[in-house]
Amino acid sequence: MSSACLVLRVLAIAAACLALTPQAGHADRADVEIADLGWIAGNWIREENGTVSEHLWLAPRGQVIVGLQRDTLDGITHHTEFVEIREGPNGIVFHVYPVGQAPTDFFLVWADERRMLFENPDHDFPQRILYWTEGGSVLVARIEGRVNGHIRSVEWRWRRAGED
Secondary structure, X not given: OOHHHHXXXXXXXXXXXXXXXXXXXXXXXXXXXXXXXXXXXXXXXXXXXXXXEEEEEOOOEOOEEEXXXXXEEOOEEEEEEEEEEEEEOOEEEEEEEXXXXXXXXXXXXXXXXOEXXXXXXXXXXXXXXXXXXXXXXXXXXXXXXXXXXXXXXXXXXXXXXXXX
């Protein structure tokens, strides 16, 4: 590997770590209530290579934010997922129920007025789930973790439905 490639790789990893590191203004999990995460509520959509990805988050109510995802291609649904962000006695938990897979829990690490980070270090992949909004009109989700000793991440961007 050339030294230029190595430098770029190190800079990319450092930037990702910095972006996910709590900064001043972040509340740790003990200070966050489910209502603080209500900024995620809305109907979000992304179109890429013919696939339409819809992300729907209901407003916080009854200590729960409910989320649904549906991906369709050529009028056929290829992926669905149900999510609950639930406030309970052990803090706020991101319960994900992907169709055809076992449900998994991720635990809130920190949040602020536009970002939230959940972790489950014992999960195969991902171990971290991060959501943030850009100006209230874009929702970004990033999953990351280690696979076979290598850091891997995937990121998606949705726009608020009806805002073109």
